[in-house]
Amino acid sequence: MISQDTRTTAVADPVAVLRTLTPGAGPDRADAVRRALHPGFAGPALVEYAGAVPDGTDPDGAVAALRALTRRTGTPGPGEVLVAVPETGDAALDDLAGSVALDLFADAVAAHGKAAAAAAIGTAFAVAPPRRGALLLDLAERHGLHCLPVSAAADAGPGDRRYRHALWRYLSQLDEAPAATEILAAAHIRAADPYERALSAVCLARQSGQGFESPLWTVPAADRRGLTVAQSMLLGSFDQPGAGASGGLTVLARHLGTALPRHAGIARVVTLTLAGRDLLRDRDTLAEAGDDGHLVLRLPVDSPGPPPQAALARHRPAIGFLARHLLWLADRTPDVVHVRYSDDGSAAVADAARAMGARTVFTLTADPHRSLAERHRAGRPGDRQAARFDLHRMYTADRLVAAADTLLGLPGRPDGELAAYFPRLRERPEPESVAEGIPVVSPVAAAEVRQEQLIDSLFAAGSGLPRLVPEARGLPVVLSVGRLHPVKQQDLLVEAWLSRGLYRHTALVLVGGDTTDPNDDEARILGRIRELASRYPAAAGRLAVLAAVSNEDVRSLEHGLSRRLPAPTPHLYVCPSRKEEFGIAVLEAMDAGLLVLGPRRGGLGHYIDHGRNGLLADTSSLAAFGDALTAFVRGAADDPVRARAVAAAGRDTVARRFGIHEVAGRFAAVYQRTAGTTARPATANLLEGPPSPNADPR
Incomplete structure (x- = not known):
């Protein structure tokens, strides 16, 4: 190390x-x-x-x-x-x-x-x-x-x-x-x-006018003093992170929604998410208001479930219209709106913000720009659908950059990366870095019974998906949590684990995806995992694949591994993604005391000091990742004392730097500066000032 x-x-x-x-x-x-x-x-x-x-x-x-x-x-x-x-x-x-x-x-x-x-x-x-x-x-x-x-x-x-x-x-x-x-x-x-x-x-x-009452949007009166902040999280299920397109930022949005109103100057947070026809059929209201100042407001969308990112353009007019008017009807017209994706959902919400007179914050990343040269290089088979969507996302990002009052970047990005892909930034300071992807990171006080149920589910046969056999108890677990998507590369992890014979010494547990009604990406990844497993009959009973569970259950499972499945060496966590902008799941695993391995490409280097509090790997190919994974597993087995010390350092890093209260405080400061801004910052286009934040959107 x-x-x-x-x-x-x-x-x-x-x-x-x-x-x-x-x-x-x-x-x-x-x-x-x-x-x-x-x-x-x-x-x-x-x-x-x-x-x-x-x-x-x-x-x-x-x-x-x-x-x-x-x-x-x-x-x-x-x-x-x-x-x-x-x-x-x-x-x-x-x-x-x-x-x-x-x-x-x-x-x-x-x-x-x-x-x-x-x-x-x-x-x-x-x-x-x-x-x-x-x-x-x-x-x-x-x-x-x-x-x-x-x-x-x-x-x-x-x-x-x-x-x-x-x-x-x-x-x-x-x-x-x-x-x-x-x-x-x-x-x-x-x-x-x-x-x-x-x-x-x-x-x-x-x-x-507001005289038309409906339980769809009726919420308790807003009696708090301070800013109203809206944030959008329109991809996948807000209730089931890890299924479909929903991932770590969904977890972040939920926890920030609770933590932000605890800071002076922030009265309430509204999280905007989508509700397709299937979800609407089972709901009497679009608004879920907690007594903590956090309101989850579900925008109806004319789709069976949340539409995939590439289909959001079709729904952009409706999303923008419903964001404007449901926020107004619920008496939650925002002062500041934060969007995080370069897509038509963010464009719709940003449109609504401008119509309501709210200031906007946009978190800018080099995704998808940094991967396009390889994805669309000469000599590769052409993918017309991917090309047109990628070009459109580049265009949408430019529009969001031009209109935003405040631009944020993620920490850990290479120097000059954003300016390389966004010429507007080349003559101006790069956006301020604020850590994202941070859920509640204090130790989980999960019920003993629930921890035991989750551990038992790893061994429960009859699900149609691989499960562990009793003989796997006592083996170190290699855990990986995330939505099933090609960029997350769970199939690469399975292939490396199998082809290097690591199943002889460890058990592999994957958590994520909708395994009952998978989308196209989930079905492809699940099919690939099954096909790989069929090649190695000797590994049967050493691999478990679980559908996405709640974030609370993920944390309980992670904290329960060492208590319910003791092993002679530390349990391990592997993030095999092609790249990670920040890595919520990695931080959660570090907080649980797991020894982590994540991709070198992306933002993990901001908080993982290779060999001191975790490890980084080249995940660009099976050969490179297979070498790194083998060294990771063998290193933990050969020197468990050192491995536990590195894992403990990872837990300390999370406790010192990434508590949700501290992270929410940094966001609160950004929102307060944005709401009080009278001139556009150097990193944003100079546009005419918006109307009053309390304007009737009609």
Whole structure:
């Protein structure tokens, strides 16, 4: 176990070079990008950044040309924006184009005025099919434009669900139109499913004012003094971290929501999350208010469950609308809103923040930029869906950076990494670093019975997934917790553990994923794990795979291992991810006294001093990771005293530096500075100041 510095200076890659391009400049650099990256990525990227002429037959090039309009000098007029929005015939690509149109049109309204915007919508609506009509209705609603007669709007898209919902949102602003009230009231009575009942209720309430009461959003009166902070956590299940797209940041949001109001100046926290139709069917309310100042507010979404990140563009208008109006109806209009992902969910919440007059905080990372050069390098098979989504995320991150009042970064990032991927930052100080990913880290006082139940579940046969056999008791456990996703690389861990024969000396326990109704990523990882296990029959009974459990249960399991499964050497924790921005699960394992191994790539080097309080590994290949994992397991077995000392140092690191109260205090200070800011900081775009934070969003 040796100590080493894991920080490196960012080196320009083709994506970093791409970010320096402007139309008509640097043909040599543009050619270098074209040679280094797959045509399916480089083609539209050069249209967007370098001003290349799109191929008239390439729909991705047409959407890239639309994004390029946001980067040019001078703001196009509202009519020009609407003409430029392509209809490609590909629903997912058209959704991305619609998201860009929301941004471009907002710029056009600010530059050219509402009268021009209303005229452009009226002209376009006359010949618009239902999908385009829905976009026009949402543009009109977002900017308070009463430019479409009720009868014409109501008759334009019969039978089209998306159009119908956009129509309700548009009609909700027409509070002096009896015909609009009649349509919304009838829609509420005839709502076909829980989503339509919830959306129509919000639209009616908006039109009639706060006098329209509903248990969907009714919460106790807000009698605390101080700031109201909203934070969004829109990926996966908020109730089951580790399942689907939900991960460590979900745990962070829950714990910060409780800890922040304990600090002076922070009155309450609202966590915004999504509720699909399945969840809405079983709920009488969208709001869960605790007596600790934390409110969880679930935004209905027209999807069976929380949509995947790549599908959020479709739901962006509805998410933004519901965030605005449910916060208002619940009397929780925020002063500050914090978003953390470069996606359309964050864009929707940031839109809502601006409409409500709230200041915004954006945590900026180099993800996905740092991995794109490898993912889309020349010579690799092209993935059109991945290329278009990655380019859109880069664009969305730029918009969020430009609009944010405060930018934050994660500690442990290489010097200059953010500036390499975000040219706006090159002449300005990099964002302030504030540690994220920190749940409650005090020792878990879990009930003895629950610890025993969780340990017993490792040996419970009949689940359809691998479990340990009784003979595995007494072996050191290698534990890994996280959502089942390719970037988390649980299959790499299983393959390394099996191929290096480590099953002879340890038991491997994986916790995470929805194993009952897995999504595509979860199904692929589970299938791969089963296939690998079938190759090594001698390892049967040494591997256990458990579905995601609550964070409280994860902590109980970790703390219960040493008490309920004593072994001659320390129990181990392995994070095999390709990279980790911070690593909540790693900190939790350190707090439980497990000896940890995590990826060298990412932010773990901020708190893991290799060989002193944990270990870092190259997780980029099976060979490299297999070597590191073998050395990790054998090192603990050969020198258990030293291994326990390193694990104890890890626990001390967490106790000294990452208690949730201290972390929440740092965030509270950021939010207070942001709310009191009268001029934009150097790392944000200079925009006009917002309206009053208590503005009625209507």
